[in-house]
Amino acid sequence: MYVLSNPKTSLITDEEGQLFRLLRHLDMAPDASQRTIASAIGVSLGRLNAQLRLAVEAGFIKISERAGPDRRQRFAYALTARGAAEKLRLTDRFLAAKFLEYQMLHAELTGTRPGLTPLSDRTTFMQNNLAPIPELYVSSDSAQKLKVEAADLVSWDLTPRQICDLELLMNGGFSPLKGFLSEEDYDGVVENMRLADGKLWVMPITLDVSEDFAAKLEPGQDIALRDQEGVILATMTVTDNWTPNKTNEAEKVFGADDQAHPAVHYLHNTAGAVYLGGPITGIQPPMHYDFRARRDTPNELRAYFRKMGWRKVVAFQTRNPLHRAHQELTFRAAREAQANLLIHPVVGMTKPGDVDHFTRVRCYEAVLDKYPTSTTSMSLLPLAMRMAGPREAVWHGQIRKNYGVTHFIVGRDHAGPGSNSQGEDFYGPYDAQDLFRQHEEEMGITMVPFKHMVYVQERAQYEPFDEIEDRDNVTILNISGTELRRRLSEGLEIPEWFSFPEVVSELRKTKPPRAQQGFTVFLTGFSGSGKSTIANAMMVKLMEMGGRPVTLLDGDIVRKNLSSELGFSKEHRDLNILRIGYVASEITKNGGIAICAPIAPYAVTRRKVREAVENYGAFVEVHVATSIEECERRDRKGLYKLAREGKIKEFTGISDPYDVPANPELSIDTEGADVDNCAHQVILKLESMGLIKG
Ligand SMILES: Nc1ncnc2c1ncn2[C@@H]1O[C@H](COP(=O)(O)OS(=O)(=O)O)[C@@H](OP(=O)(O)O)[C@H]1O
Numbered sequence: 125m126y127v128l129s130n131p132k133t134s135l136i137t138d139e140e141g142q143l144f145r146l147l148r149h150l151d152m153a154p155d156a157s158q159r160t161i162a163s164a165i166g167v168s169l170g171r172l173n174a175q176l177r178l179a180v181e182a183g184f185i186k187i188s189e190r191a192g193p194d195r196r197q198r199f200a201y202a203l204t205a206r207g208a209a210e211k212l213r214l215t216d217r218f219l220a221a222k223f224l225e226y227q228m229l230h231a232e233l234t235g236t237r238p239g240l241t242p243l244s245d246r247t248t249f250m251q252n253n254l255a256p257i258p259e260l261y262v263s264s265d266s267a268q269k270l271k272v273e274a275a276d277l278v279s280w281d282l283t284p285r286q287i288c289d290l291e292l293l294m295n296g297g298f299s300p301l302k303g304f305l306s307e308e309d310y311d312g313v314v315e316n317m318r319l320a321d322g323k324l325w326v327m328p329i330t331l332d333v334s335e336d337f338a339a340k341l342e343p344g345q346d347i348a349l350r351d352q353e354g355v356i357l358a359t360m361t362v363t364d365n366w367t368p369n370k371t372n373e374a375e376k377v378f379g380a381d382d383q384a385h386p387a388v389h390y391l392h393n394t395a396g397a398v399y400l401g402g403p404i405t406g407i408q409p410p411m412h413y414d415f416r417a418r419r420d421t422p423n424e425l426r427a428y429f430r431k432m433g434w435r436k437v438v439a440f441q442t443r444n445p446l447h448r449a450h451q452e453l454t455f456r457a458a459r460e461a462q463a464n465l466l467i468h469p470v471v472g473m474t475k476p477g478d479v480d481h482f483t484r485v486r487c488y489e490a491v492l493d494k495y496p497t498s499t500t501s502m503s504l505l506p507l508a509m510r511m512a513g514p515r516e517a518v519w520h521g522q523i524r525k526n527y528g529v530t531h532f533i534v535g536r537d538h539a540g541p542g543s544n545s546q547g548e549d550f551y552g553p554y555d556a557q558d559l560f561r562q563h564e565e566e567m568g569i570t571m572v573p574f575k576h577m578v579y580v581q582e583r584a585q586y587e588p589f590d591e592i593e594d595r596d597n598v599t600i601l602n603i604s605g606t607e608l609r610r611r612l613s614e615g616l617e618i619p620e621w622f623s624f625p626e627v628v629s630e631l632r633k634t635k636p637p638r639a640q641q642g643f644t645v646f647l648t649g650f651s652g653s654g655k656s657t658i659a660n661a662m663m664v665k666l667m668e669m670g671g672r673p674v675t676l677l678d679g680d681i682v683r684k685n686l687s688s689e690l691g692f693s694k695e696h697r698d699l700n701i702l703r704i705g706y707v708a709s710e711i712t713k714n715g716g717i718a719i720c721a722p723i724a725p726y727a728v729t730r731r732k733v734r735e736a737v738e739n740y741g742a743f744v745e746v747h748v749a750t751s752i753e754e755c756e757r758r759d760r761k762g763l764y765k766l767a768r769e770g771k772i773k774e775f776t777g778i779s780d781p782y783d784v785p786a787n788p789e790l791s792i793d794t795e796g797a798d799v800d801n802c803a804h805q806v807i808l809k810l811e812s813m814g815l816i817k818g
C-alpha cells in the first residue's frame with residue numbers, strides 16, 4: 125500500500141516522490157528495462173523491484189513479457205490509464221510543493237514574507253500568465269500504448285459538444301478541472317459556483333450519457349472516449365454516475381427553466397439523462413482540418429506571448445463577425461489597458477443560427493489587416509458556448525486566464541441568449557460585468573468593461589452610448605443584428621460606417637439574398653388531393669424562371685426509389701417523410717429548390733422536417749386541402765375503392781389518420797380552382813416571402 129500525503133497540505137512523502145519519478149519515467153520511456161529505469165530514477169535494482177510490485181498492485185503500471193535472449197530484459201513496463209491519472213495528480217502536487225519551497229526560500233533570502241510580490245525583477249520567477257500550464261496528455265509513446273490498452277474498454281462516442289469540452293479539459297483551457305465533474309463538484313458548481321475544494325468554477329462540465337450506457341458501468345471502471353469517427357481521444361475513470369436534477373441546473377446555471385434558452389433546450393432535449401464524472405487521461409487532441417495555423421492551445425499561446433514579450437494581453441471574445449464598432453472597442457480596450465490585443469473568437473459551438481465559423485474566420489482575417497500587425501494577434505478557441513450570460517462571462521475569463529491572457533473585454537449583454545419565452549431578456553445588459561467584477565481578483569484576470577458603442581454621424585466616429593453628453597443634438601446610428609440579417613437577406617445596402625466592405629462581401633457570399641437561397645416547398649394532403657399535379661406545374665414554372673436547380677420529391681417516386689422497402693405503418697410513414705426531409709434539407713443547404721409531395725399525415729413528423737430544412741433556408745408548407753369526399757370521387761388510381769372494400773389497409777382518410785396542418789404557409793382549395801391557378805397561388809406565396817423575384 126502506498127502512504128499518500130494529505131492533498132490539502134503541500135508536503136510530499138518520500139514514497140510519493142519515488143512513485144512520481146517512476147511514473148514519469150515510464151510515461152516518457154515505456155518498455156524500458158529494469159536496469160535502465162533504476163539508473164534513470166536513481167534507485168537500486170532491489171528497491172525498484174519492490175516499487176514496481178506496489179505500482180502493479182495499485183493498477184498504475186502493467187507488465188508484459190518480452191521475447192528475446194536477454195533474461196535481464198524479459199519484462200517490459202508501461203503506464204496504465206490509472207497510472208497516467210495518478211501521475212497527473214502527483215504533478216500538480218509536485219508543482220505546488222516546489223512553488224511553496226521557492227517562496228519560502230525567496231522569503232528567507234530577501235527578508236520578505238511569502239506571498240508578497242518580490243521586490244525586484246531579478247528575483248521574480250516567470251510571470252504567472254506565461255509559465256506553462258499543466259495539460260492532461262500523456263507522452264506520445266505512452267499514448268500509443270494506452271491506445272492499444274483502451275481498445276478493449278467500453279467506449280463512449282462523444283457528442284460534438286463533449287468533444288469541445290474534452291479538448292479544453294485536456295489542453296488546460298479548463299484548468300483546474302482534471303476531468304468531467306464529479307457529483308460533489310457538480311453540486312457545488314450548480315449551487316454556488318465552486319468546486320468541492322472551494323475553487324471557483326461556474327459551468328457544469330459533465331459527461332452526459334444515456335441511461336442504458338450508464339447502467340452498464342461499474343464504479344471505478346475505465347472507459348474510452350472516442351470522437352465521431354471512432355478515434356480514441358482519452359480514457360476516463362468513472363468515479364461518479366448520477367441522474368441530475370435538470371430543472372434545478374437550468375434555474376441555477378441559466379437563470380430559468382425556459383426552453384427558449386438554447387442551453388436549457390439542449391439540456392432537456394439533447395443531453396443524456398445520466399452524468400458521468402471522473403478524471404481524464406488525454407491520448408490525443410481532437411483532429412481539426414480547418415484553419416490549423418490559427419488554432420493554439422493555452423501553452424502555445426503562452427509560449428507565443430513569451431516569445432513576443434507581451435506581458436499584458438487583452439482578449440476579445442466573439443461569436444459574430446467583427447464590424448467597425450467591435451474594432452473601435454478593441455482598439456480602445458488595448459489602449460486603456462496598455463496591452464496587446466488577442467482576438468479570440470469561438471469556433472466550437474455557438475448559438476444556433478449564428479454565422480458559421482468558416483465564414484467568420486474569413487471575415488476576421490480580412491479585419492485583422494486593419495490592426496497594427498505587431499500589436500494584435502488572432503487565435504481560434506474550440507469552445508462550446510452555453511450562452512449563460514453572467515456565468516458565461518466568468519467562465520470565459522477563467523479560460524482566457526488559462527490561455528495566458530491578463531485582461532478580458534466584457535461588453536453589453538455578454539454571451540446573451542436572446543429573449544425568453546415571454547419575450548424578455550434572460551439577463552440584464554450589465555449583469556455579466558457585475559458578476560465578473562465580484563470574482564475578478566480571485567480569477568487573476570482584469571475586466572475591461574465596455575458599454576454599448578454607437579456611431580455618431582456628426583463626428584463620424586464610434587462612442588460609448590452613455591458617454592455621449594450631447595445625445596439630443598447629434599445623430600446616433602446603429603444597426604442591430606436583426607436589421608443586419610434583414611439587409612443581407614434582402615440584398616440591401618450595408619453602409620461603410622457599419623462594416624468593412626471585405627466583411628460585407630464575405631457575408632453576402634455565404635448568405636445571398638433570399639431570392640438566391642435554397643428553399644423547400646412541402647405539399648401535404650390526401651391521396652388524390654392534387655399534390656403531384658400541382659407540384660409538377662410548379663416545377664415547370666420555376667424552371668422557366670431559371671436561376672436555381674429544382675428537384676421534385678413526389679410521394680410515389682420517392683417510394684419507388686428511396687423508400688422501396690417501406691409500407692404504411694406509422695413508423696414506416698415517419699421514416700419515409702424523414703428521408704424526404706433529409707434530402708430536401710441537403711438540397712436547400714446547397715442553394716436548390718426542393719418540391720416535396722407526400723401525404724405526410726403526421727404533424728409531429730412534418731415539424732421535424734421543417735426544423736431540418738429551416739437550418740438552411742425557408743420551409744413553405746402547403747396544405748392541398750381537397751376534401752376526402754372529393755378525393756374519393758376522383759379516385760384516380762382506384763385506391764379508394766380498394767380501401768373501402770378493405771383490400772388496402774391503413775388507407776389515409778379512410779382507415780388511417782391525417783393531422784390537418786394547423787399553420788401552413790398556404791392552404792389550397794383545389795375544388796374551386798384549376799391546376800394552373802393552384803400552382804400560381806404557390807408562386808405568389810413564394811414571391812411574397814421574397815424567395816423568388818417577380
Ligand atoms: N395505405 C395507404 N395509404 C395512403 N397511400 C397509399 C396507401 N397504400 C398505397 N398508397 C399510395 O402511396 C402513396 C402515398 O405515399 P406517401 O409516401 O405519400 O405516403 S406517406 O406520406 O408516407 O404517408 C399514395 O400516393 P398519392 O396518391 O400520390 O398520395 C397512394 O397512391
Ligand SMILES: Nc1ncnc2c1ncn2[C@@H]1O[C@H](COP(=O)(O)OP(=O)(O)O)[C@@H](O)[C@H]1O
Pocket residue numbers: 649650651652653654655656657658721758760793794795797798799802
Ligand atoms: N385544382 C386541381 N389541382 C390539382 N389536381 C386537380 C385539380 N382539380 C382536379 N385535379 C385532379 O385531381 C387528381 C389529383 O391527383 P394527384 O395529383 O396524383 O394527387 P396526389 O398526388 O395528391 O395523390 C388529378 O387527376 C388531377 O387532374
